[in-house]
Amino acid sequence: MSNLAAARYGKDNVRVYKVHRDEKTGVQTVVEMTVCVLLEGDIETSYTKADNSVVVATDSIKNTIYITAKQQPVTPPELFGSILGTHFIEKYAHIHAAHVNIITHRWVRMNIDGKAHPHSFIKDSPETRNVQVDVIEGKGIEINSSIDGLTVLKSTGSQFWGFVRDEFTTLKETWDRILSTKVNANWQWRRFASLHDVKANVHNFDFAWETARNTTCKTFAEDNSASVQATMYKMGEQILAAVPLLDTVEYALPNIHYFEIDLSWHKGTKNTGKDAEVYAPQSGPNGLIKCTVARGQKARL
């Protein structure tokens, strides 16, 4: 005997591009997204009894994504995801939750001869702006926003010393090292009561993304880092302080190592400590440091 413990289904990897043409100025604006929509509800019989009468075809889900993108704003993604998810739970009485994931790809307007070009863009990095929007009947809308793939490096202004030393330790303490990471930053919004509530707060979404990105870069650059842990906590604290609607800020930062190379074997070449200039970038293993920063007093870890 077995039972269906959980089920959701939908369309993944729906690639959507939308252009906005400003007829007056001739300036065009583009958005490219990869969308996933998964539905939950009274769909059990489609799994257990081969009953397709409860299935909104994933092909129809894909079509709905395109039509919604045509009829509604696709930015900020938090709003588009909320509109899309709300559509599914309102349109189909037996669908009780819609989980929408949107990856927004980076197209930055080109600067040609010092002027913003009206219709040409550059992908300057694989960085993405992402949202996970969960629209749950009777509960409201949960939104998590994130930045992924923002890769940064500083060539000094980072230390790491005072850590546990025992019979497993080979790492030397350092007061000056290279620090590099690929930022994954996630910020969780307080629950929205409805699509109306999301719309009433729409101005916060771009502001939070800009704040998260700027704070991450500024703190990374300016902090004389004692460790990845200490620097990322400062980032989280500042973002929470700047955006009151956020409940938590979460970071996952790989520590991408750059190792010194001892070149003394070649005519006594000095290339370590203060003489280090040529390093060996490492692809792995890497440190992976995570934390969630929340408001108020600590409950537990």
Ligand SMILES: O=c1[nH]c(=O)c2[nH]c(=O)[nH]c2[nH]1
């Ligand atoms: O910032 C760091 N945190 C660590 O926990 C750690 N561990 C390590 O080997 N190097 C580093 N660097």
